[in-house]
Amino acid sequence: MTDALATIEKPGRxxxxxxxxxxxxxxxxxxxxxxxxxxxxAVYLGPFIHTIDPNKIDIKAKNQGPSWAHPFGTDNLxxxxxxQVLAGGQISxxxxxxxxxxxxxxxxxxxxxxxxxxxxDGLLMRITDLFLALPLxxxxxxxxxxxRDTLRAAFGPESGIFILIVFVIGITSWMHTARIVRGDVxxxxxxxxxxxxxxxxxxxxxxxxxHILPNxxxxxxxxxxxxxxxxxxxxxxxxxxxxxFPSDFPTWGRLLFDGANFLQINPSRVLWPGLAISLTVLxxxxxxxxxxxxxxxxxxxx
Numbered sequence: 001m002t003d004a005l006a007t008i009e010k011p012g013r014x015x016x017x018x019x020x021x022x023x024x025x026x027x028x029x030x031x032x033x034x035x036x037x038x039x040x041x042a043v044y045l046g047p048f049i050h051t052i053d054p055n056k057i058d059i060k061a062k063n064q065g066p067s068w069a070h071p072f073g074t075d076n077l078x079x080x081x082x083x084q085v086l087a088g089g090q091i092s093x094x095x096x097x098x099x100x101x102x103x104x105x106x107x108x109x110x111x112x113x114x115x116x117x118x119x120x121d122g123l124l125m126r127i128t129d130l131f132l133a134l135p136l137x138x139x140x141x142x143x144x145x146x147x148r149d150t151l152r153a154a155f156g157p158e159s160g161i162f163i164l165i166v167f168v169i170g171i172t173s174w175m176h177t178a179r180i181v182r183g184d185v186x187x188x189x190x191x192x193x194x195x196x197x198x199x200x201x202x203x204x205x206x207x208x209x210x211h212i213l214p215n216x217x218x219x220x221x222x223x224x225x226x227x228x229x230x231x232x233x234x235x236x237x238x239x240x241x242x243x244x245f246p247s248d249f250p251t252w253g254r255l256l257f258d259g260a261n262f263l264q265i266n267p268s269r270v271l272w273p274g275l276a277i278s279l280t281v282l283x284x285x286x287x288x289x290x291x292x293x294x295x296x297x298x299x300x301x302x
Contacts, residue, residue: 016196022294029290032283039280046082054083055248063266073268075259085272088250092277095223095235095251100227102170104213107177108220112208114178118272125182132175143168144243157248162207165244213250218295225288227283230266235278252277 023029050071058078072081114124124301144164151160188194189212199209232252238244239253240260247258252273259269 007115019294023290026290026293028286029127029293032286032290035180035279035283036287039089039276039283040093043086043093046086049159050080050082050086052080052085054079054250056080056083063262065266069272070263073274075266075269076262081255081269081272084250085252088252088255088273089276091162091249091251092232092253093280095162095169097233099166099169099173099231099235100224101206102159102166103173103227103231105174105226106170107223108181108232109175110174110178110183111181112216114214116189116204116208116212120180126179128175128178128199131172134172136172137237138159140172140238141241141243142170147248148243158285161245161249165235167281169234173227173234176242177220177227179217180223181222184210184219184254188215209253218292221295222288222292225284225291229284232277232281232284244252 052070057078058074060069061074062076062078063074064070070082072085074080091222096159110128114121114128123284128195134200146160147164151164154160155163173202174203174229194207197211202210235244235251236253236256239251242257244257245254247254250258255273256277258269259266259273262269
């Protein structure tokens with residue numbers, strides 16, 4: 001009797017609690033979360049501790065190795081590499097998160113509309129197939145070459161390139177999210193609670209917002225984590241090709257591009273930004289895997 005009362009009085013766990021419990025059971029996800037949190041804290045709080053200006057030129061200290069004054073060494077102009085990696089991390093993470101949000105919005109919008117409204121499904125999926133068939137890297141290069149100078153003149157050299165890079169990555173990264181969301185919507189829209197909402201006279205947009213979107217949110221969250229990693233890699237590739245931000249506005253990819261010619265003289269110039277990119281992408285991928293496993297209905301029932 002006492003055990004029964006204790007069972008009744010024991011409060012049930014919330015969905016967030018169950019999700020966190022399943023997430024903690026994934027060692028890679030926990031490790032990835034710790035590493036990603038450390039990187040975010042380092043790039044945004046580090047400049048308040050390591051106060052050297054990343055664009056300060058000190059020719060007397062050029063091409064130095066790691067030291068107490070310059071923990072990551074210096075480049076050929078005497079820039080402090082630690083300060084540049086921290087400043088570059090702010091831009092790379094901002095580009096990755098902003099581009100991911102844009103791609104996630106477009107992909108979710110197309111996926112929901114395509115899966116819910118049968119009459120426009122064929123058109124939207126053919127547009128998605130068209131974007132999937134395009135060679136992305138040449139397309140990115142063409143768009144940047146066409147609009148780079150115009151946006152620089154309109155918004156300034158830094159803001160113009162930021163808007164262009166985010167827009168280019170966002171509009172070329174939404175297709176996989178759209179396909180995943182469409183599949184989930186097709187599976188959800190014929191379930192009884194959605195049919196009941198429709199039969200009650202609820203407006204279509206309220207059915208989508210109240211019943212469809214919450215049930216496909218797990219796929220959207222996984223796509224979000226993977227989208228950050230993809231956007232960071234794409235921005236780094238564009239910067240490495242010399243088509244990203246200007247040299248006085250460092251990103252991790254730009255630091256790799258600038259340090260490639262000095263690889264034999266000072267290998268640490270490409271080691272630190274390359275390591276930052278690798279750890280960030282790897283940690284985000286592990287977080288995405290852990291979220292996917294935690295949101296698996298079969299895991300939630302255990």
